[in-house]
Amino acid sequence: MKNEGTKVSRDVLDSFLLELKRGTLVLGVLTQLATPQYGYALVVLLEDKKIPVEAGTLYPLLRRLEKQGVLQSEWETEASKPRKYYQLSQYGKEVYDQLCEEWFGISDHLNRIIRGEV
Amino acid sequence: MDYIDRYVYAVGKRFSGKQRQEIEQELRSNIEDMVEGMDEKEPYAQRVEATLMQLGKPENIAQEYQGGKRYLIGPSYYETYLMILKIVVAAVLGGISVAMLVRAIFVTDKSLLPLFSDYLSALFAGALQAFAWITLVFVTLERSGQTKLLTDANHEPWSLEDLPAIPKKQARISRTESVVGIILSTLFYTFIIVMIYSAPHLLGLIYSQNGELVVIPMFQVFVLQGLMPFWITIFILSLLKEMANLFFGRWTIKLSLITIVLTLISTVLAVMIFANPEIWHLDFAQQVMAQMNLEFDFISFWEQIKRWIVPIIVLAGALEIIEALFKGIRYGYKKDA
Incomplete structure (x- = not known):
């Protein structure tokens, strides 16, 4: 009975966690794109920094962000194999800055509420 | 190599023209990078398999590329x-x-x-x-x-x-x-x-x-x-x-x-x-x-x-x-x- 209870709450917790990660995904990706990166390098970078992202989610996301004008890309063909490098566009930088500010606001407020300081 | 080709094809076939070419090319180079990034002691075929399994169903990736689900009747x-x-x-x-x-x-x-x-x-x-x-x-x-x-x-x-x-x-x-x-x-x-x-x-x-x-x-x-x-x-x-x-x-x-x-x-x-x-x-x-x-x-x-x-x-x-x-x-x- 008790086991069943913990199992259900684990499922619920997982789904909330998934939502939370999905919500911060774009911000996490944008943090690494001040300099040009290609898809797989970005996966490794984010994983090293403890913000793991599914490769299958990341590659399409990069393309979508490019379509929205947030990223710009360039094919690097001089290396042994061609790679597509992504980087924040001018517009993307502005978006990123504002997004960061919002993030600080949200996380500050939430942290303070959680800690009972407000 | 065979599995990579098949995987890339399975994702790409949902697109056409230049878009398809771009998506396939990029996905392929990412997959190859992922395979190379794995532990080199593993046999190559196993690394390919692990990489593709990690990427998940080609349908899902294709859907992500399309930017969301599309319905005949939503x-x-x-x-x-x-x-x-x-x-x-x-x-x-x-x-x-x-x-x-x-x-x-x-x-x-x-x-x-x-x-x-x-x-x-x-x-x-x-x-x-x-x-x-x-x-x-x-x-x-x-x-x-x-x-x-x-x-x-x-x-x-x-x-x-x-x-x-x-x-x-x-x-x-x-x-x-x-x-x-x-x-x-x-x-x-x-x-x-x-x-x-x-x-x-x-x-x-x-x-x-x-x-x-x-x-x-x-x-x-x-x-x-x-x-x-x-x-x-x-x-x-x-x-x-x-x-x-x-x-x-x-x-x-x-x-x-x-x-x-x-x-x-x-x-x-x-x-x-x-x-x-x-x-x-x-x-x-x-x-x-x-x-x-x-x-x-x-x-x-x-x-x-x-x-x-x-x-x-x-x-x-x-x-x-x-x-x-x-x-x-x-x-x-x-x-x-």
């Missing part, structure tokens, strides 16, 4: 679609059953097997037709979802003023009534259509003679069958009318306009059917007179009926249009509702 219509589909298919099967039963009563040859196989194939064809037409209607709705035929646009700015007032009782259209309307008109028109198609000679005056049922056909079989598309269109229009009622749930100007247009078309079609003097069987009245030993002049009475049938259809259509117009204007304006 969540906003799906429930209604299912409901209408069930109702109409059930009613079509019902209408066909009644029509085939009528036909069976008049079969002199008592072998039931051909009749039964006729019945089954009619059921199958009917259900298929109903399914196809309803699906077509809803797919069209889904496609035009961004234009605003039946739903108000979701993305336009709105104010509290846009909230429709709770409709007065008279302005509401009962859901049950619409559903019953769908059932009844499906039963009726399916019956008519199946009869015209498979046993048009049975549409007429039926009487019993020496314990045998005899029919005096009222219609000219071939002319009636030639007008089949008209009947089917009238049927579909009447369904569309009831479905619009169901969607709106209350009288509005828009619903009123839709009702008026649909009624206008089906009235014109009905007039075209019955204004054609050739649909009537030539000596229906004479036969009735002769067979039934009537004492009054049925022939001129029948002439009168034929003369009045078109005006009655027009009058019925006009009444419906006037009602729709009245209710649309009376209850359609927000301030007045």
Whole structure:
């Protein structure tokens, strides 16, 4: 009975966690794109920094962000194999800055509420 | 290498042209990077397998590239679609059953097997037709979802003023009534259509003679069958009318306009059917007179009926249009509702 209870709450917790990660995904990706990166390098970078992202989610996301004008890309063909490098566009930088500010606001407020300081 | 090729192909085949080429090229170089990034002590084939499994189903990646799910009939219509589909298919099967039963009563040859196989194939064809037409209607709705035929646009700015007032009782259209309307008109028109198609000679005056049922056909079989598309269109229009009622749930100007247009078309079609003097069987009245030993002049009475049938259809259509117009204007304006 008790086991069943913990199992259900684990499922619920997982789904909330998934939502939370999905919500911060774009911000996490944008943090690494001040300099040009290609898809797989970005996966490794984010994983090293403890913000793991599914490769299958990341590659399409990069393309979508490019379509929205947030990223710009360039094919690097001089290396042994061609790679597509992504980087924040001018517009993307502005978006990123504002997004960061919002993030600080949200996380500050939430942290303070959680800690009972407000 | 084989698996990588197949994987890239499985994702890319959902795209075309330059887009496909780009997606495939990028995905391939990422996959190769991932494989190289793995522990080099593992055999190559195993690294490929692990990489592709990690990427997940190609369908999902392709969907991500497409930027979200796409529907033939999306969540906003799906429930209604299912409901209408069930109702109409059930009613079509019902209408066909009644029509085939009528036909069976008049079969002199008592072998039931051909009749039964006729019945089954009619059921199958009917259900298929109903399914196809309803699906077509809803797919069209889904496609035009961004234009605003039946739903108000979701993305336009709105104010509290846009909230429709709770409709007065008279302005509401009962859901049950619409559903019953769908059932009844499906039963009726399916019956008519199946009869015209498979046993048009049975549409007429039926009487019993020496314990045998005899029919005096009222219609000219071939002319009636030639007008089949008209009947089917009238049927579909009447369904569309009831479905619009169901969607709106209350009288509005828009619903009123839709009702008026649909009624206008089906009235014109009905007039075209019955204004054609050739649909009537030539000596229906004479036969009735002769067979039934009537004492009054049925022939001129029948002439009168034929003369009045078109005006009655027009009058019925006009009444419906006037009602729709009245209710649309009376209850359609927000301030007045």
